[in-house]
Amino acid sequence: EPEVTQTPSHQVTQMGQEVILRCVPISNHLYFYWYRQILGQKVEFLVSFYNNEISEKSEIFDDQFSVERPDGSNFTLKIRSTKLEDSAMYFCASSELPSQGGAGDTQYFGPGTRLTVL
């Protein structure tokens, strides 16, 4: 079964440093997402991406964050200047179709990257 992959599995960085989290979505999927989960808390939506542009973003996704699809397979999340509160699990997800007024489409999640900001 095809799956979403993410690298690295664990990233440790110093406060103020830039990090890039990488994801390889399922190959025929067109819609991509980033979520984060602070330890012990809910999974939170960050951003959705389609056709090389952001479709929607949450309040969490401020100017420190950016996303990119640099080639036909990778989808990246960049945090420009990390803060202590950015420490969390970051999940990438992808779906084949957009949600269309009803059934929606299944989102497939990757295993996550644990980001630790010191």
Place this chain on the structure above:
Amino acid sequence: LAKTTQPISMDSYEGQEVNITCSHNNIATNDYITWYQQFPSQGPRFIIQGYKTKVTNEVASLFIPADRKSSTLSLPRVSLSDTAVYYCLVGDRGYGGSQGNLIFGKGTKLSVKP
């Protein structure tokens, strides 16, 4: 956006059937009900989705009464590996967001004991 309410935690024993109920009193006509499962340190995984009555797949069943104000996820004969957090999501695009982003609550933490 329909708000969901589900128990914070549930305990069960191996081999038992587990039913997790989710309340969504403000569900709208176009809303679908979707359940995800999350194991510790892993990403959420789609389990099942339905609109009304009953849906069954190889993993679970989803029961939705006629008024659709609640739904019940049924896991037959659970095993230790079913220990996870189970999320109920409701939204007019299947999930809750205008572009398909998923809105997760706190979910139900299911603990299966031997």
